Amino acid sequence: MGSDRIVHVILALVPLILSLTVHEYSHAWSAWKLGDDTASRMGRMTLNPIAHIDPFGTLLLPALMLWSGGFVFGWAKPVPIDPSRFRREVSQGAGMAITASAGPLSNLVLAVLGTVGLGVYYRYSTAEPGADAVVALLSQIVLLNVTLALFNLIPIPPLDGSRVAAWLMPYRLRNQWHAVEQFAPFLLIAIFFFGGRLIAGPSRFVIGLLESLLRAIA
Numbered sequence: 001m002g003s004d005r006i007v008h009v010i011l012a013l014v015p016l017i018l019s020l021t022v023h024e025y026s027h028a029w030s031a032w033k034l035g036d037d038t039a040s041r042m043g044r045m046t047l048n049p050i051a052h053i054d055p056f057g058t059l060l061l062p063a064l065m066l067w068s069g070g071f072v073f074g075w076a077k078p079v080p081i082d083p084s085r086f087r088r089e090v091s092q093g094a095g096m097a098i099t100a101s102a103g104p105l106s107n108l109v110l111a112v113l114g115t116v117g118l119g120v121y122y123r124y125s126t127a128e129p130g131a132d133a134v135v136a137l138l139s140q141i142v143l144l145n146v147t148l149a150l151f152n153l154i155p156i157p158p159l160d161g162s163r164v165a166a167w168l169m170p171y172r173l174r175n176q177w178h179a180v181e182q183f184a185p186f187l188l189i190a191i192f193f194f195g196g197r198l199i200a201g202p203s204r205f206v207i208g209l210l211e212s213l214l215r216a217i218a
Contacts, residue, residue: 005067009063009066009067011137012062012066012072012140013059013062013063013066014137015137015140015141015144016058016062016072016073016074016144017049017053017058018049018110019107019110019141019144019145019148020049020052020058020074020075020076020148021047021048021049021076022047022106022107022110023076023103023104023106023107023148023152024052024078024079024103025044025045025046025047025052025106026102026103026105027039027079027081027099027100027102027103028044028045028046028079029045029102030098030099030102031079031081031086031099032045034086034087034090034095034098034099035085035086036081036082036083036085036086036095036099037085038080038082038085039079039081042080044077044079044080052076052077052079053076053077054075054076054077057075057076058074058075058076061074062074072144073147073148081096081099083095083096093166093167094167096163096166096167097163097164097166097167097168099163100160100161100162100163100164101153101160101163101164103152103160104148104149104150104153104160104161105149107145107146107148107149108145108146108149108206110145111142111145111146111149111210112210112213114138114139114141114142115142115210115214115217116213116217117138118135118138118139118142118218119213119214119215119216119217119218120217120218121134121135121138122135122214122217122218123218142207142210143207146203146206146207146210147199147203149206150199150203150206151191151195151199154191154195154198154199156187156191157181157183157187158181158184158187158188159188159191162181165177
């Protein structure tokens with residue numbers, strides 16, 4: 001029984017590590033396209049998971065959550081971005097918003113690809129529904145990436161959505177926003193506990209769209 005649970009935890013970590021790796025790579029790649037090669041020079045513009053793994057956020061915490069029977073969630077090492085290195089025609093605010101949104105966007109792309117793969121598999125597979133490891137893996141990839149994308153788009157520091165919010169925010173509110181950013185560690189703890197409620201509605205909407213795509217393919 002214990003060995004089966006260990007195998008379950010290891011296999012469940014694979015989609016998480018894949019998703020977080022693509023997320024961080026997308027940050028690095030988008031920054032590089034805008035002229036900032038900081039992440040590239042530090043070896044972070046790669047799809048090698050080892051470059052992005054945070055021992056606690058990518059491995060230990062998700063493993064403990066899985067072992068206890070809860071949902072899986074985690075994070076990777078943040079990609080370093082230097083907005084002063086963006087090309088002249090790219091403002092720092094816009095550049096930070098673009099590089100920040102690249103991560104969640106990549107997770108939505110993975111969710112769509114997982115849905116397409118699931119639909120194709122349903123269409124041609126003869127396996128019993130619900131009893132297939134491939135179906136379980138692809139379903140987890142879809143749900144996990146929808147959650148990662150929407151969670152990171154919450155406009156509260158230090159999540160990716162806060163960079164987009166800072167860019168769109170009127171100048172008269174910038175000082176207050178910078179004051180809020182000082183409480184980022186505490187806000188992150190609050191988001192960890194209550195973020196699921198914030199994205200519950202959007203998650204149902206996005207998953208509903210993906211289910212429509214799945215039915216169209218299958």
